[in-house]
Amino acid sequence: MASFINELIKAINNSNKIAIFSHENSDHDSLCSSCALHLILQKLGKHSDIFVEEKPSNAILHFVNSFELKTEINESDKYDLAIVCDTGEAKRIGEKCLSLFNTIPLTFCIDHHHTNKGYAKYNYIKECSSTCEILYNLFHNKVDFNAQIAKLLYTGIYMDCGAFTYSNANYKTYKCASELLKLAPNSNDEFFVAFGIAHTENFEITKLAMNSVKFYLKNQLAISVLTNEDFKKANCPKTDAKFIVSYMQGIKGVKISANFRQGxxxxxxxxxxRTSYDDIDVSKIAQKFNGGGHKRASGLTLKGDINKVINALVYECKKVLK
Ligand SMILES: [Mn+2]
Known part of the structure; x- marks a missing residue:
């Protein structure tokens, strides 16, 4: 860690224009880490631009609404330093953003995905709750965190470890969260909204998803399917369906849950x-189909008729669920 942070600080000091990236289909950890980093860089006397592939869902924007998130790449934009947060593979930066990333001579990546092979020049990859936890550890001795930075980092941690219920939250995570809460004591106030419970649209799409749930492999695998028609009915963006796969983890006996979302x-x-079982690694299943992610939470894309793609997934899960 020491050599990485030293290289990074040196690069920041020597840079004129810094671009921050994270993964497409933004989540709280990717956006909160990007925005916290933007503020940290400000404290180090540097301006940075935050790039996202597309506009994030309102549930997440709620936490970062004071930041400018760039979704358009200007051909004349020249950056000399890129820092990518929370992104396990270069292609997950998104097509537009990756084309800009590829023009930047010096690149750093800060991430907690264990499948990350290190596509930047300097990579700091550590398996833990979230990229926000890593940012805390990298920078808390280098800059004075204010309440805004603390709240962003706390939010990314809280959301990426399912409100401290997933096994990626350990004593170090709690310790870090506790330090951040000292600086931003009211950080828990808005999480009811964050989990989407207060959004009626979110509730409509959840109802449709729950109605679609089918069980496979002796009820150890639960699959929900959401079509474009469903999203039209619920009148919500597709990103609002993010939490559905986790809800299914609450069904007793379900070891793997999957949510299919039509493109x-x-x-x-x-x-x-998703899985909450220690002996199951869903990132390995995702990797069979060129996807990736974490042991407990991962994603993939498949092409074809819905019955065919469900069968393909069931077939791979069967090898894991005896
Ligand atoms: Mn993350």
Whole structure:
């Protein structure tokens, strides 16, 4: 860690224009780490631009609404330093953002995905609750965190470890969260909104998803399917369906849950996988289909008729669920 942070601080000091990236289909950890980093860089006397592939869902924007998130790449934009947060693979930066990333001579990556092979020049990859936890550890001795930075980091941690219920939250996570809460004591206030419970649209899409749930492999695998028609009915963006796959983890006996979400093309399916079982690694299942992620939370895309793609996933899960 020491050599990474020293290289990073040196690079920051020597830079004129810094671009911050994270993964497409933004979540709280990716956006909160990007925005916290933007503020940290400000404290180090540097301006940075935060890039996202597309506008994030309102549930997440709620936490970062004072930041400018750039979704357009200007051809004339020249950056000399790139820092990517929370992104396990270069292609997950997103097509537009990756094209800019590839023009930047010096690149750093800060991430907690264990499948990350290190695509930047300097990589700091540590398996833990979240990228926000890593940012805390990298920078808390280098800059004075104010309440805004603390709240952002706390939010990313809280959301990426399912409100401290997933096994990626350990004593170090709690310790870090506790330090951040000292600086931003009211950080817990808004999480009811964050989990989407207060959004009626979110509730409509959840109802449709729950109605679609089917069980496989002696009820150890639960699959929900959401079509474009469902999103039209619920009148919500697709990113609002993020938490559905986790709800299914609450069903007793379900070891793997999967949510299928239809893409623009009716035969494109985005699939999220979750498990809460220590002996199951859903990132390995995702990798079979060129996806990736964490042991307990990962994602993949499949093309084809819904029955065919469900069968393909069931087949791979069967090897894991005896
Ligand atoms: Mn994350």
């Amino acid at each position: 623009k093309n009716v035969n494109d399916w985005f699939i999220s996988l």
